[in-house]
Amino acid sequence: MKAIARSGPGRRSLAALVCGALAAGGLAAAGAAALQPGTAAASSHREAPLISGQPEYDNTDVYAFVSPDKPDTTTLVANWVPFEEPAGGPTFYPFPKDAQYDVHIDSDGDAQGDLIYRWTFDTKVKNGNTFLYNTDQVTSLDDPDLNVTQSYDIDVLKLNKQKVVSTAKIANDLPIAPSNVGKASMPNYQKLRDQAVRKTADGSTSYVGQADDPFFLDLRVFDLLYGGDLSEVGRDTLRGYNVNTVALQVPTAKLVQSKDQPVVAVWSTTQRKNAAGKWTQVSRLGAPLVNEVVVPIKDKDKFNASSPWDDAQFAKYVQKPELPRLIEKFYKIKAPKEPRDDLVSVFLTGVKGLNQPPNVRPAEALRLNTAIKPAAAPKRLGVIDGDNAGYPNGRRLADDVVDISLQVVEGELVGAKNDLGDAVDVNDKAFGSTFPYVALPTAGSRGPVAGKGDDPGVARSQLTGGAAVTRPADDDTVVLIASAASGAAGVLLIGSGLLWWRTRRSTG
DSSP states (O other): OOOOBSSOTTOOBHHHHHHHHHHTTHHHHHOTTSOOOOOOSOOSSSOSTTGGGOGGGOEEEEEEEEOTTOTTEEEEEEEEEEEEOTTOTTTOOOOOTTEEEEEEEESSSSSSOSEEEEEEEEEEESOTTOOOSBSSOOOSTTOTTBOEEEEEEEEEEEEETTEEEEEEEEEEEEEOBOOOOOTTTOTTHHHHHHHHOEEOTTSOEEEEEEEEOOOOOOGGGGTTTGGGTOTTTTOOTTTTOEEEEEEEEEEGGGTSSBTTBOEEEEEEEEEEEOTTSOEEEEEEESSTTIIIIISOHHHHHHHHHOOGGGGGGGHHHHHSOHHHHHHHHHHOOOOOOSSOTHHHIIIIIOOTTTTOOTTOOOOSSEEEETTSOOOSSOOTTGGGGTOTTSTTBSBOTTOOHHHHHHHHHTTGGGTOOOOBOOSOOSOSSOOOSSTTOSOOOOOSOOSTTTOOOSSOSEEEOGGGTTOEEEOOOOTTOOOOOOOOOSSSOSEEOOTTTOOOEEOOOOOO
């Protein structure tokens, strides 16, 4: 398949593919208003009233991509627990014992799961008479000084018409990497991470534990779109925060319907036991940015409890999205004409010729064409910059989904070419080149032992009577990486200094 590039003679643009799909009647026949909740501008961190008070059940992001170093496998990453402050002890951030973390796979495009990968968790405490998470330095996952330990199972459920037809346990009582308490407690967290990477009974590779939050963006968009003057735009709001991660690298043949139909849809859910002892879905996440920015407050909890095959009920929020109207109000950029049928292919059905399965039923989920090989030189803007292995074809860790979604929602596919973005182009920590790919979590302690923390220079230590203590450099240092579009200079102010419109990046 040829790359879908942004511009240039002889190149087939994403806009052309989308328009072709629309003209071919794919959406008209399915009903463009049938459903389309999926465009937008921040991922699922504290996105709905009910789940914001239950962070251990709150999905934050889902990623699905062909493994760059093992292209016959697909890597699934799902994160929970937003805004984990690394020093948040002594309980830190356990995986909940009364939850089911599920990743759903739809292999035929009907918006119903054909496979469910289900994680469940257990906790053990060695010594209940101490307040400590660890009673001394921890050098391995079976170290007796790791006072609180967790383990997990993975069950694979095969379904037909949403009824379970078989269940297989592929992981039993595997160890979870603990929260990264700090350098004094865990001097080599990489070793603990490595010990938590395990093979499963079906030939997959698994990791469960803490990680740096891989989502990068300036979340202050909620302050009336950066306060209306952009004086603070460009800070990665999530830098230094961790999440709880489940990651699974699966032989692709186990996920797809066939070689002739290599597209899968992926989403995650959380079930929690209610007071009656029944499992209830309390969170749902597929494509990023949907419930947080597209769905209004009155329906956010309903979205979290819903299923993709019922997404028609949220259609109006995508056909007439609020975000472009807000941008027009605050920054005088004219919103594209409604209804927004241009958004449907990218965010709901997949793009014809790229990642749209036959007879697709529109639904909010990540759609990944597993037949597209990983890019030798990935581009952060994915498909709209000619890199078909990136978002919205699945989602890689380094894909800049905020910039991609802003540009699309502002009319990139209907002739309104733009370079909108939040000026945060990369994560604060580098991702790994091998499974589980996510970056190590930021350590909890930030004193002289742990290394340089958020405050640069020197620190005052009460333990030395207020003497200045120089903090040494450390791999866990959280560094804000300044980002700008390739080409010329960063952010231009539009009108009365109200818009972040960056110069055109190069396509190379």
